[in-house]
C-alpha cells in the first residue's frame with residue numbers, strides 16, 4: 001500500500017501519543033527532535049587510570065578487544081585534552097573517514113597533509129612544508145588523537161613521526177623529542193582490519209612495526225572489560241576467533257548459528273564487499289514498493305575539506321520509505337540504548353510541529369519531499385522521530401566542513417569495513433568472500449548475543465590472525481607481567 005503524504009502525517013500524529021521520547025522532547029522544546037540528553041556511563045578503573053595518565057601529560061596507546069570501550073573512552077580523553085592544551089591545539093584523527101566522522105575529527109592523512117602517504121619521508125616532509133595549512137597544524141598541535149590505528153602502516157607511522165620531529169625541532173623543549181614533543185593518544189585493535197598496502201615489499205606493515213613505536217608512548221595498555229557482549233560463551237568464542245583459534249566447542253556453537261534460511265527483516269546482513277551491500281539494499285527497498293522520501297545532505301565548507309564529508313558515514317543522498325530497515329549512525333542516548341548501530345524500521349514520515357519555525361527551512365532544504373522527518377520504531381521498542389544531525393570535519397578546533405543529514409542509513413546490508421566500531425543486535429553474515437586477516441573477527445564481534453548471530457557459508461579456515469599481531473600482543477602481555485614482578489620485588 002502506498003501512503004500519501006497526508007495519511008503519513010495523520011497516522012504519525014496518532015502514533016506520536018505513544019512515542020514517549022518524542023513526547024518528552026516536544027514538551028520541552030519543539031526544536032530538538034531527537035532525545036536531547038546524552039548521559040555518560042561510569043568509566044571502569046582501567047579507563048580512569050588511562051584518563052589520569054593522559055591528564056599527567058603521558059602519551060598512551062590504548063588497545064583491547066572489540067567492545068571494550070576504546071572509542072567511547074576517547075570522547076572523555078578528547079574533552080580532557082582540550083581542557084589541558086586548549087581546544088585549538090588538540091587534533092582528533094582516525095585512519096578512516098567513518099571512524100573520523102564518528103569522533104567529529106578528520107582523517108590522519110588529511111590532518112598530516114600527506115595525500116595518499118605513499119612517498120618517502122623526505123618527500124612527504126617537503127610536501128607538508130609547501131602546504132601552509134598542514135605546516136601550521138604540525139606547528140600548532142600539542143595533542144594528537146589517532147583512532148583505528150590498525151589500518152595505519154608502520155611506514156606511515158614512522159614518516160609522520162619524522163615530519164613532526166623535523167617541523168617542530170625549533171620549538172623550545174621539543175628538540176630531538178619523539179614526535180617533536182606532541183602528546184600522542186592512539187587507539188585500536190590490531191586483530192581487527194589491517195592497513196591496505198598498495199606498495200609491494202613494504203616490510204613495516206603494521207604501525208607497531210614502526211621504528212619509533214615504543215619511543216612514541218609512555219604507556220601501552222590493553223582494556224580488559226568487554227561491554228558489548230555479556231554471554232561468557234560468546235566472549236570465549238570471540239576471544240578465540242580474535243587470535244585465530246577455535247576448539248570443537250566453538251565450532252559447534254558456530255555450526256548452530258549457520259542456516260540457509262533467508263534472514264529475517266530485523267537482521268543486518270554483513271558482506272565483505274560493497275557491491276553485495278548496494279545490491280541487497282537497493283533490492284529490498286524496491287521490493288517494499290512504497291513512496292520514497294529523499295534526503296539530500298546539506299554540506300558547507302570548502303574543498304578539500306568538503307570532499308572529506310563523502311568518506312563519512314552520512315550518505316549524500318538517503319532514500320527511505322515506510323517499512324525500510326534502518327540503522328542509527330549517531331549516539332543519541334547511550335544509556336537508553338539508542339547508540340550508533342541501533343536498528344529499527346521506518347514507521348512513518350511526519351511533519352515537524354515546530355511552532356517557532358526554527359527548524360522548518362533546514363528540513364525542507366534536506367527533505368526533497370517537504371518538511372517531513374522519519375519516525376523510527378527501534379528494535380528496543382522506542383518510537384522516535386529522527387531529526388537532523390551534524391557531522392564536522394575539524395581542523396583543530398575549527399570546523400572546516402559540515403554535513404547535515406538524518407542520522408540513519410539503510411540497514412538490510414552493510415560492509416564489514418563500514419561496520420567496524422558498531423554494536424548490532426541481530427546480524428546475518430555471508431563469509432564466503434571474506435579476504436584477509438581480522439575480517440571474520442570484525443564481523444562477528446559486532447553482535448551482542450549468540451541468538452543474534454546467523455551465518456551462511458562459514459568456513460573455519462577463514463578464521464585467522466596475523467602471526468606478527470599475535471607476537472605483538474604476546475610481547476605486550478609479557479612486559480605487563482615483568483612490570484608486575486618488578487613491583488612485587490620492590491615491595492619485598
Ligand SMILES: Nc1ncnc2c1ncn2[C@@H]1O[C@H](COP(=O)(O)OP(=O)(O)OP(=O)(O)O)[C@@H](O)[C@H]1O
Nearest residue numbers: 041042043044066067068069070071072227228421
Ligand atoms: N565504562 C563503560 N561502561 C558501560 N558501557 C561502556 C563503557 N565504556 C564503553 N561502553 C559501551 O561499550 C560499547 C562498546 O564501546 P566502543 O564502541 O567504544 O568499543 P570499542 O572498543 O571501540 O569497540 P571496537 O573495537 O569494536 O570499535 C558501547 O556501547 C559503549 O557505550
